[in-house]
Structures are given as C-alpha cells and as structure tokens.
Amino acid sequence: MKRFMYLLYFVLSLFFMEIVFKFSVFDKALNINIIYIFLISIFNGLIFYFLSNLFNKKFNKFFGYLFIIFLTILFISQFIYYKAYLSFFSIYMVGEGVQVFEFIGTILKLITNNIFVVVLLLLPLILFIFLNKFFCFEKKKINFKLLIFCLILVFYLTNVLYLNIFNNDKYSNKKLYYNLNYPYMSVNKLGLFTYMRIDIKRLIFGFEEKAELIIEEKEEIEEVIEYNIMDIEFDRLIENEKNDNILDLHNYFKNVNPTNKNEYTGIFENYNLIYLMGESFHPLAVDEELTPTLYKLVNNGFVFNNYYVPTGNTTDGEFVPLSSILPKAGGWSMRGSKDNYMPFVLGNVFKNYDYHTTAFHNHTSSYYSRNLTIPNYGFEYYACYRGLNINCKIWPESDVEMVEDSFRRYIDEDKFLTYYITVSGHLNYTTVGNMMAYKNWNYVKDLEYSNPVKSYLSCNKELDLALELLLNTLEEKGILDNTVIAMTADHYPYGLTIEQLNEKSEFEISKPFELHRNNLVLYNSKMEKVEIDKYVSNLDVLPTLLNLFNVEYDSRLLMGKDVFSDNEGLVIMSNRSFITDKGKYDSVTNIFESFNEDVDDEYIENIKQEVFDKYYVSTKILDLDYYKYVFEK
Numbered sequence: 333m334k335r336f337m338y339l340l341y342f343v344l345s346l347f348f349m350e351i352v353f354k355f356s357v358f359d360k361a362l363n364i365n366i367i368y369i370f371l372i373s374i375f376n377g378l379i380f381y382f383l384s385n386l387f388n389k390k391f392n393k394f395f396g397y398l399f400i401i402f403l404t405i406l407f408i409s410q411f412i413y414y415k416a417y418l419s420f421f422s423i424y425m426v427g428e429g430v431q432v433f434e435f436i437g438t439i440l441k442l443i444t445n446n447i448f449v450v451v452l453l454l455l456p457l458i459l460f461i462f463l464n465k466f467f468c469f470e471k472k473k474i475n476f477k478l479l480i481f482c483l484i485l486v487f488y489l490t491n492v493l494y495l496n497i498f499n500n501d502k503y504s505n506k507k508l509y510y511n512l513n514y515p516y517m518s519v520n521k522l523g524l525f526t527y528m529r530i531d532i533k534r535l536i537f538g539f540e541e542k543a544e545l546i547i548e549e550k551e552e553i554e555e556v557i558e559y560n561i562m563d564i565e566f567d568r569l570i571e572n573e574k575n576d577n578i579l580d581l582h583n584y585f586k587n588v589n590p591t592n593k594n595e596y597t598g599i600f601e602n603y604n605l606i607y608l609m610g611e612s613f614h615p616l617a618v619d620e621e622l623t624p625t626l627y628k629l630v631n632n633g634f635v636f637n638n639y640y641v642p643t644g645n646t647t648d649g650e651f652v653p654l655s656s657i658l659p660k661a662g663g664w665s666m667r668g669s670k671d672n673y674m675p676f677v678l679g680n681v682f683k684n685y686d687y688h689t690t691a692f693h694n695h696t697s698s699y700y701s702r703n704l705t706i707p708n709y710g711f712e713y714y715a716c717y718r719g720l721n722i723n724c725k726i727w728p729e730s731d732v733e734m735v736e737d738s739f740r741r742y743i744d745e746d747k748f749l750t751y752y753i754t755v756s757g758h759l760n761y762t763t764v765g766n767m768m769a770y771k772n773w774n775y776v777k778d779l780e781y782s783n784p785v786k787s788y789l790s791c792n793k794e795l796d797l798a799l800e801l802l803l804n805t806l807e808e809k810g811i812l813d814n815t816v817i818a819m820t821a822d823h824y825p826y827g828l829t830i831e832q833l834n835e836k837s838e839f840e841i842s843k844p845f846e847l848h849r850n851n852l853v854l855y856n857s858k859m860e861k862v863e864i865d866k867y868v869s870n871l872d873v874l875p876t877l878l879n880l881f882n883v884e885y886d887s888r889l890l891m892g893k894d895v896f897s898d899n900e901g902l903v904i905m906s907n908r909s910f911i912t913d914k915g916k917y918d919s920v921t922n923i924f925e926s927f928n929e930d931v932d933d934e935y936i937e938n939i940k941q942e943v944f945d946k947y948y949v950s951t952k953i954l955d956l957d958y959y960k961y962v963f964e965k
Contacts, residue, residue: 338384338396338467339480343377345400345456349407350523356449357414358520359843360920368494368505369523375487376525382480384469392469396460403525404457408450410524412442416826417645419906420515420527423535438760438827502944503908503919511542513661513951516907520920540577540955543948545584546941559590560597560879560887560894564962578961581952584945585962588888591875591897598882600856604815605687605881606750606802607678608853609650610795611728611757613821615851616785616828616836617792622775625800626792629817633855636895638867641821642848642905647700649822650753653873654678654709656890658904658950665954670704673960676874676890678749679710681883688745690714693753694722694734702753711751714741726767728791731756731798739805756794759827761787768794781835784828789836812857818877819853820870844909845916854880867901867911889962891946904943912939 350369355361384395413421416438443450495506508518509530518527533539566586573579620627643649648659651666654677659665674680679689690712697703697715706713716724722733731754742748756768761784763770769787772794776786799817806812824847825833833841841847852873868876871892878885879894893899903911908919915926917936924936952958959965 338469339377339381341456341460341463341467342381342384342399343374345403345459346377346525347373349403349453349456350525352449352452353407353411353524354520356411356446358920364498365505365521368491368498368521369526371487371491371494372523372526375484375491376529378480378484378487382477382484385477385480389469393464396464396467396469400457400460404454406528407453407524408443410528411446411449411453412439415442415446417823418826419645420519420524422515422531423528437765441760502940507543513539513541514908514947515661517919541948541951543944545580545945545948547583547587558593560593560875560885561590562884562886564886569962573961575956577952577956578958581949581956581958582962584949585888591879591887591894591899593879594894594896594898596896597879599859600816600880601882602685602747603856603881604748604750604811605678605682605877606752606815606817607877608752608754608817608819609653610819610821611646611754612759612788612823612825612827613754613757613792613795613819613850614825614833615838615849616825616833617757617789617795618851619789622779622789623792623796625803626796629799629819629853629855630851632861633817633853633859635861635863636852636854636868637863637865638901638903638911639850639852640845640848640867640869640903640905640911641823641850642869642903643823646822648906649870650700653820653870656871656874656892657953658871658891658947659906660951660954661947664700666705667701668954670701670708672708672954672957673963673965674709675959675963676878676885677709678751678874678877679706681710681878681885682749682881683710685883686747688742688748689751690738690742690748691751691753692720692734692738692741693755694720694729694731695724695753695755706751712741714738728755728758728766728768730768730771731794732801735798735802743805743809754795754798756798757788757791757825759825761785761791761825761827763787763790766791782832785832785835788825788828815856816880817853817855818873820873821850824848824850844905844907844918844920845911848905864895866895867903867913868895869903871904889959891950902939902942904946908940908943908947910939910943 347370350373354369380399384392384399410420495509498504499506503512503514503517505521508514508521515527566582570579570582570586573582617623618626618630641649643652643659647664647666651659655669655674656676657665660668679691683689689710691706691714693702693715695716697713697718702715703713703718714720716722716729720734721737722729734752738750742750760766761769763773766787768791772790775793776790779786779789803812806815830841830847839846839849872895873892875885875887875890875892875894876896879896887894901913910917914929914931914935915924917924917939924931
C-alpha cells in the first residue's frame with residue numbers, strides 16, 4: 333500500500349501545483365486543457381516514481397526530496413516572475429538571472445503580496461516532510477517495475493493520442509509541443525512542468541520553429557505612389573538561395589505590401605533626434621502641475637490617442653521600438669541580436685547620414701548586456717562605470733544627472749542622434765530604498781493617493797526635471813527648433829497593482845489590453861499639434877521615425893508600420909491578442925469585440941494569421957541573422 337501512496341503523491345502533487353498555478357495566473361483557466369494537464373501529470377508522475385525506485389532506500393528518499401524541492405522552486409519562481417513581468421522565464425534567460433538579486437526587495441514584496449498562492453505551492457513539500465514515513469522507498473522488484481513501465485507507455489500513448497485529436501487550431505497542443513515556441517500558450521495548454529521540460533530539451537538539442545507561412549501574391553502597386561522600399565533583388569536572391577529557411581523569408585518579404593510615403597515623409601529631414609526609453613513611463617506620470625514638461629511633450633507635437641506598449645519586460649520593451657521586430661518567445665531578443673547585422677536600428681541608419689550617435693544609461697553599463705548590444709546598434713555608449721560621471725552608488729540613479737553629464741558628448745555636433753535609457757522611474761515605489769522617490773517626496777507628499785502611487789509620481793518627477801533641463805539647454809544653444817524629442821516606455825509600471833494604477837488614471841486600466849495603453853512622445857517646438865487616432869504600438873516607432881526623417885529603409889522588412897501610412901493600425905499583444913481599427917481580439921477567450929461595425933470571420937482569421945506570421949518571421953530574423961542575407965553582408 334505504501335508504494336501506491338508514494339505514486340499517488342507524485343501524481344497528485346504535480347497536478348495540484350499545475351492547477352494552483354494555472355488558476356493563479358490565467359484569467360480564463362477553466363477549460364478543456366485541464367484534461368491534458370491531468371493526463372500529462374500522471375505520465376510525469378509515473379516517470380519520477382519509476383526513477384525514485386531504482387536504487388537503495390536512502391538514495392530513493394533523497395531523490396524524492398530533490399524532486400519535490402525542485403518542483404516547489406520551479407513553480408514559485410515562475411509564479412513570482414509572472415507577477416512581476418506578465419511572462420514566463422525560459423532556461424535560456426537563466427544566464428542573466430543573477431541580476432535579479434539587485435531587486436531582492438521587490439521579490440520579497442511580491443512573495444508577501446501573494447503569500448496565499450505561495451503557501452499553496454509549498455503544500456506538497458510540507459506534506460512530503462510529514463508524510464514520507466508512510467511512503468515506501470525500498471528498491472522495487474522487477475515485476476513491479478515492469479508494471480510501472482507499462483503504465484508509463486500507456487499514458488504516453490494516451491497523451492500522444494490527445495495531441496493528435498485536438499490539432500486543428502493554429503496554436504494546438506501538438507503544434508505547441510513539437511513545432512512552436514510560445515510560452516504563454518504552452519503553459520496555459522500543456523502545463524508549466526511540460527513547458528519547462530520541453531524548454532530544457534530544446535536548449536540541449538536545439539530547436540527550430542516549424543510553421544507554414546501564408547504567402548499571398550502582392551497587390552498591384554500603382555506607379556504614381558511612392559513607397560518606402562529599397563532596391564532589393566528578391567528574385568535573384570530566391571534563385572541563388574540554397575537554405576530553405578532563408579528562401580521562405582525571401583518569398584515572404586517579396587510579397588509583403590510596402591507602406592507609402594506620405595505628407596509627413598521627410599518633415600524632420602536633417603533635424604537632430606533625441607530618443608528616450610522611459611523606464612516604466614505611463615500616462616499616470618503625466619500631470620499638468622506636477623510634471624509640466626512631460627505634460628507639454630505628451631500633449632503637443634504628434635499626439636497619439638491609441639498607443640500601446642504591449643511588451644512584458646525591460647529588455648523586450650527596449651528591443652521592439654529600436655528594431656521593429658517582435659521579441660522572440662522565451663528568450664531575450666536584444667541580447668540575442670548582439671552579433672547580428674541590424675541595418676535599420678536608429679544608430680546604424682543615422683550614422684550613414686553623418687549623425688553623431690551616442691547612447692546614455694544611468695545604471696550599470698553591462699545590465700541586460702547593453703555593453704554588447706548598444707554598440708552593435710551604432711551608438712557610442714556611456715553608462716555607469718563606462719564614462720558617465722554621475723553618482724552610481726544610489727538606487728535608482730538620477731535622470732537629471734545623466735542628462736547634465738551627457739551634453740558635453742554631443743551638444744556641439746552639427747547633427748546628432750542621442751539615445752537616453754532612463755532608470756529613475758524604476759520600482760520599488762517606496763521612499764525607503766528608492767532614492768528618487770525620497771529625493772522628490774516634497775512634490776507629492778500632500779497628494780491624495782496611496783504611498784506607492786505617490787512614490788511612482790515622485791520618481792517620474794526626476795524624469796520631468798531631466799526633460800526640463802534638456803529642453804532649456806537645447807533652447808540656450810539655439811537648436812531646440814531643429815531637434816525632435818521622441819520617447820516611449822519599456823513597459824507599464826508593474827511595481828504598481830492595477831488598483832493603484834486606477835487611483836489616478838484618466839481611463840479604466842484592466843487586462844489584457846488597457847493595462848498596456850501608454851503615451852508616445854513625438855515633439856518638435858515649431859510644429860502644430862496633430863492628433864492620431866489610429867491604433868499603434870511601440871513596434872511602429874522605428875518605421876515612423878525613419879519616414880519622418882526621410883532616411884532610406886525598406887518597410888517590407890520591418891514588423892511595424894509607419895503610422896502615417898495608409899495601412900490599417902495593428903497592435904500585437906505579447907499573448908497574440910490584437911487590436912485593429914475595427915476591434916479587439918482576445919487570444920485566451922478567442923473572442924473578437926467589434927468597435928462599431930460588423931466584422932466577418934475572414935477578416936479576423938486574416939489578422940490572426942498576420943500576427944502568427946509576424947511572430948514566426950521575427951524569430952527567424954533573429955535566429956538566422958536574416959538581414960545579412962538580404963544585403964549580402
């Protein structure tokens with residue numbers, strides 16, 4: 333009886349942790365996928381039970397402890413990571429994992445705020461400690477091992493059958509298991525443990541996504557219309573290419589419709605550009621009295637009424653607007669591009685037009701491997717302990733100090749592109765342990781919000797003061813009118829809860845869409861205010877800037893679109909949901925909500941396919957270093 337109790341413990345522990353995790357993470361957790369997760373839990377439990385009975389009693393007991401401790405750490409760490417970033421980490425990302433210890437206070441706070449779920453995930457380990465005396469750890473006889481092996485085979489075949497029965501969806505269990513790298517849907521449909529097992533296998537043995545691109549013949553282009561394209565001989569490249577993956581991409585991009593040049597093409601030609609990635613920047617920080625410079629920049633120039641930043645972490649949130657490539661699922665795309673040929677990122681493009689290109693970051697230079705990626709993107713890079721002379725011994729460091737020290741590196745150049753990666757808006761949002769919240773507390777102390785919200789506003793006051801210094805210095809130098817200020821966020825402030833965000837928000841913040849609504853700054857002091865209602869995202873930032881500055885690029889090769897082109901707006905969320913000018917599609921519920929008109933199923937399926945293709949193609953661009961094949965570098 334004891335040996336069957338031990339087997340039952342393995343299976344039920346796995347299934348229990350999967351269910352707790354699923355219902356704690358996903359809004360729509362009750363679905364048919366629970367059946368598969370139960371079946372795969374039995375299969376995985378049988379395997380670990382089989383392995384835990386191969387040796388002597390002492391070692392078998394040790395193996396049992398090792399297994400349940402591993403499971404507990406895995407589920408809790410993924411749960412806390414999701415609560416912080418709304419995504420799941422992969423084994424590939426563990427190499428950067430040591431950096432999280434800089435934010436140990438944040439981790440502890442997340443554990444405290446979610447203590448009920450954490451305790452539930454600890455229950456199997458607690459039960460093992462108290463109940464292991466009722467388990468049999470003796471080495472089993474051969475006939476019993478054969479029985480367990482047969483059960484493993486039966487449930488293996490059962491799971492294979494299940495995968496093949498439910499295989500019609502674009503993101504079916506079978507496709508996720510064998511062909512696609514899509515963590516969010518994989519965890520939802522296959523379970524966390526199976527996703528991690530597949531992830532480890534792919535890391536060890538390699539993995540190449542397999543999917544069929546839907547390539548339709550390009551629409552006839554009217555000759556009178558000018559397009560943002562380059563002279564790329566796709567027919568010749570296709571004829572000479574031997575690599576099937578590269579060939580697929582050549583055929584795909586050859587048939588992508590380019591975006592048209594328009595009334596805004598070149599309006600900023602030869603202007604200076606200052607581009608900022610605002611750490612955790614959000615409309616919450618925009619206040620006419622508290623942050624007047626932010627308010628001025630957001631509400632003048634080009635004003636984007638439906639702008640979204642749907643990326644889940646800092647490095648993807650930086651990579652997407654810089655490259656106009658969707659981030660690779662389960663990996664850190666920016667770090668993965670450090671050795672790639674990246675012809676369209678701002679630094680590399682603007683250098684071709686005799687711009688002096690510099691980048692500044694007021695934190696450790698190597699954080700997220702920026703010491704490798706930023707130079708590859710065409711910038712002279714300055715940061716803490718890499719030529720930036722600021723106080724780097726506080727947390728977070730000052731945006732004002734960064735801007736003040738940076739002027740000497742570019743302000744007297746004939747033409748310049750300057751990239752600021754800010755950090756003052758970073759969590760935790762408390763006056764203890766956050767120097768920017770403490771420094772600017774007097775500005776916010778009397779506001780009628782919770783302390784975390786006031787701390788967030790206090791942090792962003794530092795960004796506002798930095799921008800004020802920037803504008804004043806440009807005006808003093810007589811170059812403000814000839815300079816464009818652009819700024820986007822890397823992500824929403826995930827150091828605040830949705831309830832805290834709604835304390836001050838002018839719109840209702842909710843998942844999965846409005847949580848990611850944001851502001852895009854695109855400002856020049858001479859221009860009249862222009863409002864844009866199209867639905868756009870940070871994926872569209874790069875092609876929009878390239879069009880405004882009239883630099884040569886090929887719009888077919890980027891995943892985003894120039895917002896001023898006649899293309900329909902498209903916002904692609906990290907879980908493959910999307911928003912267009914016609915409505916919103918939630919990939920979890922598979923429901924399309926139309927804005928103001930009837931939308932047929934064909935339209936929805938076409939956009940779903942477009943989103944699928946863009947993610948697939950983006951991964952291939954990164955993995956294959958595709959651009960070097962296009963430009964034969």
